[in-house]
Amino acid sequence: MTSAIEIRGLHKYFGDLEVLRGIDFQVAMGEVVCVLGPSGSGKSTLLRCVNRLEEPTSGTILIEGEDITDPDTDADAVRRRIGIVFQRFNLFNHLTVMENVTIAQRKVLGRSKGEAERIGLENLEKVGVEEKAGDFPRRLSGGQQQRVAIARALSMEPDMMLFDEATSALDPELVGEVLGVMRTLAEEGMTMLVVTHEIGFAKGVADRVVFMDEGVVVEEGPPGKVLVDPDQERTRTFLRMVLEGE
Amino acid sequence: MEGTRGSPPFVMLSLVLNWWRELSKRRRVRIWRGVSYVLFVVLAVAFLLAIDWARVIDTMFRPEIVADQFPDILLIAAKNTIIYTILGFIGGLVLGLVFALMRLSQSAPFRWAAATYIDVVRGIPLLVWILLIGLGVPIALGIRIPTTFGPGALALSLVMGAYMAETIRAGIEAVDRGQMEAARSLGMSYSKAMIWIILPQAFRLMIPPLTNEFILLLKDTSLVSAIGVTVTTKELTRWGRDGVIHSANATPLVVAGLVYLLLTIPMTRFVSRLEKKVAKSK
Ligand SMILES: Nc1ncnc2c1ncn2[C@@H]1O[C@H](COP(=O)(O)OP(=O)(O)O)[C@@H](O)[C@H]1O
Numbered sequence A: 001m002t003s004a005i006e007i008r009g010l011h012k013y014f015g016d017l018e019v020l021r022g023i024d025f026q027v028a029m030g031e032v033v034c035v036l037g038p039s040g041s042g043k044s045t046l047l048r049c050v051n052r053l054e055e056p057t058s059g060t061i062l063i064e065g066e067d068i069t070d071p072d073t074d075a076d077a078v079r080r081r082i083g084i085v086f087q088r089f090n091l092f093n094h095l096t097v098m099e100n101v102t103i104a105q106r107k108v109l110g111r112s113k114g115e116a117e118r119i120g121l122e123n124l125e126k127v128g129v130e131e132k133a134g135d136f137p138r139r140l141s142g143g144q145q146q147r148v149a150i151a152r153a154l155s156m157e158p159d160m161m162l163f164d165e166a167t168s169a170l171d172p173e174l175v176g177e178v179l180g181v182m183r184t185l186a187e188e189g190m191t192m193l194v195v196t197h198e199i200g201f202a203k204g205v206a207d208r209v210v211f212m213d214e215g216v217v218v219e220e221g222p223p224g225k226v227l228v229d230p231d232q233e234r235t236r237t238f239l240r241m242v243l244e245g246e
Numbered sequence B: 001m002e003g004t005r006g007s008p009p010f011v012m013l014s015l016v017l018n019w020w021r022e023l024s025k026r027r028r029v030r031i032w033r034g035v036s037y038v039l040f041v042v043l044a045v046a047f048l049l050a051i052d053w054a055r056v057i058d059t060m061f062r063p064e065i066v067a068d069q070f071p072d073i074l075l076i077a078a079k080n081t082i083i084y085t086i087l088g089f090i091g092g093l094v095l096g097l098v099f100a101l102m103r104l105s106q107s108a109p110f111r112w113a114a115a116t117y118i119d120v121v122r123g124i125p126l127l128v129w130i131l132l133i134g135l136g137v138p139i140a141l142g143i144r145i146p147t148t149f150g151p152g153a154l155a156l157s158l159v160m161g162a163y164m165a166e167t168i169r170a171g172i173e174a175v176d177r178g179q180m181e182a183a184r185s186l187g188m189s190y191s192k193a194m195i196w197i198i199l200p201q202a203f204r205l206m207i208p209p210l211t212n213e214f215i216l217l218l219k220d221t222s223l224v225s226a227i228g229v230t231v232t233t234k235e236l237t238r239w240g241r242d243g244v245i246h247s248a249n250a251t252p253l254v255v256a257g258l259v260y261l262l263l264t265i266p267m268t269r270f271v272s273r274l275e276k277k278v279a280k281s282k
């Protein structure tokens, strides 16, 4: 079976700074992979390369077998199949919650207003913010905003979802509601690549964990191994630091 | 010299100085303020008394000439000023948007072309552009710009376009980068993201500066008076100037000035209210 995401020899430079220094790994269809690593290790850059918000300097990324690093591929079409949720929500501030989840359906997929709102409402219900449909984002709590952002991405009916520290900007008491939604998605079989510092979530939900540091994959494997008894000293140090912080 | 030490003026002065030194800072500030009010009133009264009011009114504000201006100064001149302003503003907005997007383009030739346009247009006075388009172009190219408002409105649009391009660009750049990324990540093309996500937010941020530019433009339409006009296309300044020549009296120009104020002051107030609101919401 073709992988959902396959990354081969990925390098990314910002000027002279080599942020990704040869990344190789795969995410199978329906698999949930959590990426852990210290701040600045290149996790966000990796996710952003996967949906071409950044151009990789070299290497190959295959999405469902299609090489998206080929300059001829239509980046907009690739992004339509990949949902991404950002650390800072990035809801459209001038649009209501319902408009947030329908605008791309209508302008990109050409769905009618009625159909887009039906699908949008389904997804708002799924993340539990349907009663906020008429409000503007700034009226919502961080947790609610992030759940709307998830509903917005889901409304495009993507084949896979990327999460970039989706709970890092939230007050501690709001983290659980967002992780709950992500857990539900994982249980429904969504292919997910999740950058997170939530060790508990990774342990409970991930099929596989990837530990990154300084632009390389240091270690990967099942959560029961990497998060409990890692082979690499760097992984161990990182885990100790994260667990102390909690 | 010894003798002056004990002299009454010297004693008085040193008494005052001592008194002043011993005052608290707050009292000193209050006394200073009182003194400056008194000085202001004295100077104002002196000024008003020094003026020959009968003569001023006779040459600058003669009631029967004032009455003569109305209602045409409003129905023709003010209306034309507003028409020039609106045409120039809309033209400037369209051109400004085009040049702003070119400035932000990925492609270098677009960026250079827009930057050159903006620099060249802003580096030459508006009056020169108006004369060039109103007088130079018809001679040089042998084309007459159609419609009576055409040359003036065209010159104003071209110049406003260059100024507004920078305002619009600043507005677009003030929208959080995450908004564009979120839009693109949903599969929107750059132009769809611009139209549906970025520009609506940018224009909200631009309302105060654009209103300011509208006011500046309204006053700058007076320069259109430098090129030929017919009776029905006179704007306020031309109206006032022709009135002065016609009546050998400055009253028409004064009235024109007052009509400008009537238009600009409410807008200025509006902008400062908007700016306060924007500052608060931050
Ligand atoms: N657009 C950019 N330009 C220059 N440097 C960048 C850019 N984005 C990220 N970096 C740098 O790349 C490195 C990795 O960043 P990032 O991928 O955000 O790491 P992480 O998400 O793991 O914290 C950091 O040193 C960061 O400063």
Ligand SMILES: [Mg+2]
Pocket (backbone or CB within 6 Å): A043, A044, A045, A164, A165
């Ligand atoms: Mg990051």
